[in-house]
Amino acid sequence: MATTAMPHDTAHGETHELPFIRKYIFSTDHKTIGVQFLLMSLLFLFVGGLAAMMIRWQLGFPDTPLPGGALLPETMAPGGFLLPEFFNSLVTMHGTLMVFFAIMPLLVGVFGNFLIPLKIGAPDMAFPRLNMWSFWTAVPAGIIMLSGFFVEGGAAGAGWTSYAPLAANGEYTGVYLGQQLWLLSIALLGLSSILGATNYITTVVNLRAPGMTWFRLPLSIWALFITAILVLLAIPILSGAAIMLFFDQTIGTHFFDPTGGGQPLLWQHLFWYFGHPEVYILILPGMGVVSDVIANGSRKPVFGYHSMVYAIIGIAFLGWLVWGHHMFQSGMNPALGMTFMVSTMLIAVPSAIKVFNWMGTMWRGNIRFHVPMLHAVSFVAMFVIGGLSGVFMASTPVDIYFHDTYFIVAHIHYVLFGGSLFAIFAAITFWYPKMFGRLMNPALGRVHWFLTFVFFNMTFWPMHNLGVGGHMRRIYDPNQYAFLQPLAGTNRFITISALLLFTSQILFAVNFVVSWFKGAKASHNPWEDNGLEWTVPSPPPHGNFSATPTVLHGPYEFSSPLVQDADFLPQSRNLDALPARPAGE
């Protein structure tokens, strides 16, 4: 018989008054921790975006000083012109901050924390104090990462993939301490992630409310659960590799250094063995959220719920077998090359199943184009584009041409921005009322969505063309090559679009901040959704549920023939009870 440790005696909804520090700073409440991750990640999203703007400025207008460049020190941008070494750091830090400190914590740290206990009917995570430690190890990791900018030699400059021996030897990059700080930060963040994953997995397995069987779990929870398993098993590989690289940098070991008998390919294999599951970590929660939102917006059950679950599991499983497709050009064993081409092509199948199921969900639905729905549908469309470019890259002979070009950059951004970030916008907008008790402004939300969608495509679609034209990645001065000079106009176009894209995010920031104080107050269930979180007040009290809910239905019973008074059926609503509870009270 499974027993659970109730985290507090607050299962009955009482709140004993905690001092400010225990309540808001060192909180053990999953909802507070989720919001903490949200604020931290949005900050890093902004910093990562700033780095991108500087990169784009260099590529679009290399002969014009960077606006605001006078603020940067001589070691980075004398006279407002970026130094090549600083450009390398920017490229590295943009990728690192976005992957590790923005997208991953936004999806896994924020929504894993906020949604899991609420949507499974639990009062909190299985290990609330461990949860607090997860956040408070992520923060110093972030500080260490940013500190690289302030040390001599600057921030890490070997790419977010930190390939050895480039990253192992400061003489190659000109970066010494910064490169070591990068590894320390990643190791600390890894610990945070592993603790979090342990918490999420234990919680989903052991703390589901009665009636919340595995196949009644919302897809957002399935996705977060499977993602947590990926985090648990993939991150330690990176931790191990990072430690070895750190030793190469500091105590004279030679794991990856050929001059000392080491193997550079070992780094690449270890990194990508982590790195490929990592990209599924970055997309699966987004897919889960999108399923929830599209069902809600279509007022229909998710088409093919079971196959959606199997597709998530299939993607996670296959994701372990494709890592070599990042290494087609590395000189690895050609037999491995063939294997990875086949496995990579295969992984398109479960992803495609999900796309068809999202379309099937919307088909003949009673569609409400609320702001989360706009973002969720955009996710599907942009993910398809990103996935299609992936099919090209999966073919080893094609990748020989595309590897390390802007074609890859286009792919990355279509899945990470067009995919993950749109899902994040959908999720934030959708669960904002539950988090803060207020609604975001829908008109502002629509304008933000529209501008983001348009400028996003204007920024990243042309990168496919750049890639086909042979424009390589991470290059400071493409115009040094005659064959790239005709692409300078495209680079300018992209830069202008990117600046407009970045600026449009002000609308989101304003909406986020102003709504916190001035937004329309949210009822229990403003979206008329079925999840358990919508049966409790906005925001929910400590302990979430005044009594443990009993789950009686699946997660997507929209437009059910069993219900006469509404087009949705909350998972814990007892249809046989009298009187029927009014919707969205």
Added chain:
Amino acid sequence: MANAQAAAMVSPGGRELGSGVYNEKLGMWVFLGSEVMFFTALIGSYVILRFATPDAFAAPNAILNVPLTGVNTFLLICSSVTMVKAFAAVHDGDQRGLRIYLLATLVIGATFVGVQVYEYIHLVHSGFIPAGYAEGSHLAERAAAGELPPSIGIYGSSFYAMTGFHGFHVTMGVICMSFVTLKAFRGKYTRSDHRGVEVIGLYWHFVDLVWIILFTIVYLI
């Protein structure tokens, strides 16, 4: 589906069945999964580097002290037995057995760490450092004389990384073990609730398990 039917499918005890074990135990097993991957990266790298450059590694007992480490391995295995005996004791309500066996585990575990530290000091002293041979050291001279491989940079690197992190994990285990032992002496573990003992036991056995593999791969092969 009628609600009565749905309600009947709910399990007693307040939650869905889940793993069938309490949170802390499940949590430790889950965490150990991540530790398997962590040691795979380190030990796996050793194996891989050895396949890549077999000549950069010394034969068993050429540099490392196999007999001493063999004894140390035996000690760690003993501490595993005392650990599980401690668990069995409290499971059967034997408080005295719990305390004695926990204390034994703690002492043996600390001894293991001590012997490892002693071995490290001795190795470094004779010239075996993470970067390979220390210049001008005894081992460097033997290598120059042809008794040892000419350069063993990756042997040193992987040896210290693997055993160092294993030692770090054992040390963390010893620290936690001292807290558990203290609690045991205060009578905090009972027949009906001895979660802390079982959970630290799992961690301790895992650390022993990793060493069993490490010892064979690094010291004997």
Added chain:
Amino acid sequence: MSETHAFKHPNYWAVWAVLAALTLVELGVAFLPWSKGVIVLLLVGMALWKALLVALYFMHLRFEANRLRIFAIAPLPLAVIIVVAVIMEFV
């Protein structure tokens, strides 16, 4: 509250004896004048046998439900895949 499923404890000292014996045999085999391949096979086999004994008897996997065993087993194929795949680079 903790799990108090009644199970009969295995003979832990017997397991200890087997572990100790295997360790001794390993130490012996390591220095035998046989071919390297055979020695490695024997040593790895014995190490895995010892590891299995610890997992099954000391960590009680022998007596646990399948749904817990899955957590213990899941990482193993992943560990094997990466090591085997990268070894293929060098042989």
